Amino acid sequence: MKEIDLKKLHTNQRLLVEELKKRGCETSILDDDIELLEVTYGQHHEFLLDRFTSKVPHTLTAITRDKYMAKYLLRRAGLQVPEGKLFDGDQIDAGITFAQELGFPVVIKPNWGSHGDDVYSGIESEDELNYAIKQMFLTRGEATPFFIEKYFEGKEYRIFITGKGDFAAVHRDPAHVIGDGIQTIAELIQAENERRMNPRTTCLCPIAFDEIAKQYLQKNGYSENFIPQPSEKIYLRLTSNVAKGATCEDATDKLHPSVIELAQKALHVFKGLPYAGVDFLTTDITRSQEKNTYRILEINPNPGFAMHMKPGNGTPRNVSQLL
Structure with a gap:
């Protein structure tokens, strides 16, 4: 085992390790390439892969990363998600027909992915949709399952929420x-x-x-x-x-209580998940949320810390201590 060079860790993991060290935890690195760490505190022992620990069930990680399944479960629980449908790589014509029936503008995204890679939003015509699908296939292959959903006009927030009720939020404005x-x-x-x-x-x-x-x-x-x-x-x-250049401003103190309740409800859909990042679209974060004023886009079981702890503007929130 080797001592950790904090400068070599990516930002989110470094922030967590710094918090662990403040609390007297011993940390060492087992694998540089995947940043697999070993952490001990007294008799407690953990392996840390990225920010994943034994507290995060693998099953729930897989379910939340499957955009179709995650949205299905959220909708089943009575939460508002964008109306959409999953298509296989050989169902382009069916996808275009669905988009026409749904009504433009729409959003297309791969069923699995992160950082906004290959996500095309605000598509307003069949030609634009065809182009977006072809571009996505160029980078991911023609067998890629893709999601087409209705575009919802609103401001986007990332809400960090824990099972104990702790939370933080940032407003992310597109690049x-x-x-x-x-x-x-x-x-x-x-x-x-x-x-x-x-x-x-x-x-x-x-x-x-x-x-x-x-x-x-x-x-x-x-x-x-x-x-x-x-x-x-x-x-x-x-x-x-x-990751694509959006700005990031702390919005924790602006959240209406109903937003926090919805984020908690979304987390509890995935029973056993101790915390998550909830991507939340709303027409007004300061007002009570109704069915037509918000949409939950995704649940992230491995949420970033840096956007809360080092936002572009606003009060830093030490979410690493919540873990």
């Missing part, structure tokens, strides 16, 4: 730039990425200027050479994953 009347969109992205990463002091990641971002700009009548007016806000995508 964007703010104009200065001088620089192009491409130059603003470069400058913002430089600001975020040198030095890096928050959870914010570089803005991903990928094919999805370029297509979104084009769809809205912009190019990377466009010069926004001073204070003009130009979005680069609709999905709000921090």
Whole structure:
């Protein structure tokens, strides 16, 4: 076993290890490649893989990562999720027919995945849907099961919730730039990425200027050479994953009690899961939630800590201590 070099751990695991050390836990690394750690405290012994411990049942991890099954269970419990359907890789025509019946705009995403990879949101036509499916197949293969669901207009939040009732929340705003009347969109992205990463002091990641971002700009009548007016806000995508460049602001004190109740209910659907990150869309986080004002998008059994502990704006919340 080797001593842990905290600088070599990815951010979320490092934050947890730092909290363990504060509490007098002995930690050592067993495998550098997968970041498998061994932790002891008195007579208690744990293996730590990423943030997974013996407290997180493997069965529930598998169920929550299956977007179709997770949504089915949430809906069965009376929670609001986007209306949608799962399709196999050879059911493109059936998927397009379903989207037409459902009504555009829609969202397409692979049934398994994270960080917003290959998620296309706000699709408004059959041509756009065909393009998104083909792009997803290029990166994941034509056998990839995919989900088509109704697009819901609202602000997106990640709610960290525990079985004991502890919680924290951040608002994630999709990647964007703010104009200065001088620089192009491409130059603003470069400058913002430089600001975020040198030095890096928050959870914010570089803005991903990928094919999805370029297509979104084009769809809205912009190019990377466009010069926004001073204070003009130009979005680069609709999905709000921090890994793709979304901003992140603490919203813990803004949550209406009904939001916390819904997050708790969502967690309890997966009996035995001690904590989770709930991706929550709402028209207003400060008001009592009704059936038509919110949607639960996903349940993450391995939620990130950095967005709460080192948000781009707002009060840091030490969620690692809750574990």
